[in-house]
Amino acid sequence: MDVSQDHAFGVSVKNMSKHFGDFVALDAVDMHIPAGTFHALLGENGAGKSTLVKCMMGFYHKNVGSIHIDGAEQHITGPHDAHELGLGMVYQHFTLVPSMTVLENLVMNHPHIPPVINWDQERHKLEIFLGTVPFKVPLDKRTSELSAGEKQKTEILKQLYLNCRFLILDEPTSVLTPQEADEILGLIRDMANHNQLTVLMITHKFREVLAFADAVTILRRGKNVGTFSVRDLTAEEMGHMMIGAEPIRELGSRKKLTGGDIRLELRDLQINNDSGERAIKAVNLSLRGGEIVGIAGVSGNGQIELVEGLAGQRPIDGGEIFVHGTPYRGTRAEIRNHRVACLPEEPLKNACVASMSVAENLAFRHFDIWPFCQGEKWLKRSEFTRHAAERIKTYGIKTRSPAMRMSELSGGNIQRTVLARELGEPADVLITANPVFGLDFAAVADIHAQIMEARNHGTAVLLVSEDLDELLELSDRVIVISDGAFVHETSRQDADLSVIGQRMAGH
Amino acid sequence: MGDTDIGYWVVPLAVFAGAIRVSTPFLLVSLGECLTEKSGRINLGLEGTLMIGAMSAYGVSYLTGSPWLGVGIAAMAGMMMGFLHGIICSLPRVNDTAVGIALMLFGTGLAFYFGKPFIGPQAPALPSIEFGWWSDIGQIKSALSINVLFIFGLVMAFVISWGFKSTRWGMIIRVVGDSEDAARAMGFNPNFVRTVTTAAGGALAGMGGSFLSLFYPGVWHEGLSSGQGIVAVVLVIFARWNPLGCLYASLLFGGAGALGPALQSVGFSGGYHLLNVAPYFLTLVIMILTSSSKQRLSGAPGELSVNR
Structure with a gap:
């Protein structure tokens, strides 16, 4: 035939x-x-x-x-x-x-x-x-x-x-x-x-x-x-x-906030990729409380390395990261003191233990201190369950029980769980990459609204995304990354899609 | 013909001869492993395959009087071991490293069990080709007496290297080894390809074993292999998964191994045992110098488990 x-x-x-x-x-x-x-x-x-x-x-x-x-x-x-x-x-x-x-x-x-x-x-x-x-x-x-x-x-x-x-x-x-x-x-x-x-x-x-x-x-x-x-x-x-008829959560209005303090600062930051090549080439950035800075770029231009470097998952090879004006290396103590939250891309792989329960994943930030931990030795399981039940309710996570394995949740609910953990208490800095990749409309709207809400409450948000529509919708400022360097910066009002596209392509 | 005194030239000559003699099993095993690893699977069981090859070659040669038949049977036995590894690893969620270690122990044990009766009797050995006919000097004649399996390995290194670039099979092996997604999209069955390459690699390793028992040292006993099968796996990494690299790496390793005895033959006996460690030390140094904690090995097949 x-x-x-x-x-x-x-x-x-x-x-x-x-x-x-x-x-x-x-x-x-x-x-x-x-x-x-x-x-x-x-x-x-x-x-x-x-x-x-x-x-x-x-x-x-x-x-x-x-x-x-x-x-x-x-x-x-x-x-x-x-x-x-x-x-x-x-x-x-x-x-x-x-x-x-x-x-x-x-x-x-x-x-x-x-x-x-x-x-x-x-x-x-x-x-x-x-x-x-x-x-x-x-x-x-x-x-x-x-x-x-x-x-x-x-x-x-x-x-x-x-x-x-x-x-x-x-x-x-x-x-x-x-x-x-x-x-x-x-x-x-x-x-x-x-x-x-x-x-x-x-x-x-x-x-x-x-x-x-x-x-x-x-x-x-x-x-x-x-x-x-x-x-x-x-x-x-x-x-x-x-x-269809599914209700969609409205993106909260953008509160006018000015003159927030500088929360995250990058000075000549350099980070290498897995092959030892420089993926992030001496970038500088100041991020204030109450603003969302979007990083636009075609994937593979250093975004993964940047987010992993900021999250403490990858060593930095030059320059410095400051949070609240003090050098920051992403240790557990620093993350807790400076209240740095992180929602990386593919959160099931990068921010969860897939085989552990929803309750355990929700407790990762504080499981080693009171009230999860009694006398610094014994974990209190009932506190895990209570805490998880509360978060599941507040964030609308669809799970049969807090004991369900993380890997059994749908993509949107994994994202909600990680957000519930990271934004459950007020955060000073939120670093997030492609937060709605692969999610359906309702989940996208929900997560966007939560990021905007965090911003309106004064969190400094760094939003790395490959989706220009998302960036232009959420960001106060957009920075274009190309080949590991920040090549263009524009405010939300002046953003020009064709210029951003050209800079993304390295022209 | 006479023993002309060639002075210290004896050392490089002996190193040359030793390099070829010692490198032959490394060459055959590492070529086999290279073939397997290029398809994205690692077979750590080649030490066991080597022992099975050595034992079966010796046994067959002793019983039939034909060392060539012994080499053939050793290749067959090696192929069976490779095939076993291949099909076990084709089952879902089976780890090739663990299976390799199990087969290494299994192969060694099996070889000891069946090899008991052959410890002691002398089996006919493999011949070598005299390339030194033009010379009157004894040392040159003996240095240029080159065993047939080395020549086979030499040819195979070039054949496999060419095959990876210019044949359908070679290209399929590289596709499967580098990207399983791409292989499936092109309609190749990764498990089938890997099973075939593991079986072929096992056959080469079996022949490497026959060299040990039928040429050098040329006897069968239980301490015959001192980890050559394992070292050959490392040589493949050192050679960056390049068959010609395997040839050079094996020769370098063989040459370093021959240095001790060669120096001893001219009366330099200090640090004899230290010199015996030279090849291992050399491997360690080269691996450290060429590796990086921050960089992936270039040329590594993308699907190889040690690399993911």
């Missing part, structure tokens, strides 16, 4: 359902994507977007339903069948081999690799192919040295080189600058316009849907809410359809 074609084709999904045990991930979903169109798939986390495309690609076996290509029903039993039919998918996370060059990655992706590879011949074939597509990548660079935009182009090229004519993109722009995202989506849009490609893109960015897509299908709790032409829609309408 080899259907190698050189033009795009349409794909329809009819009555598709998928159950995982009792849980209905997809409930009788219909979707039609005409040939040569750019189709967006919108929905919250857990709405069934990934399940739907994985059923289409044959990773999951659907319970009910059928897939039609140009009107003819096709049986896709595995990814191999999907590839043969010209369906290809670019995953949310890069699947490039870091130590290999672009050329090697592209050749190795082919299903029929000769036993002995003639690199000159392969290079020649690839150069001819690259002449037919708009994407340009350096063939001899190792993929670990590529920028995020180049990596994403290579991922797309991998699919096009396999003669894929129906391309599924799973949140393709989450690690790109706005400029990189626009460039790549624009090129794909052109290919669709020329009827070379049909595109299905999973996303949560309304801006990209409105700018590039022809039509959008919205999923909610496994059901198709509807397919709409993008021309007839606004971002607000899309948002409403995605979340």
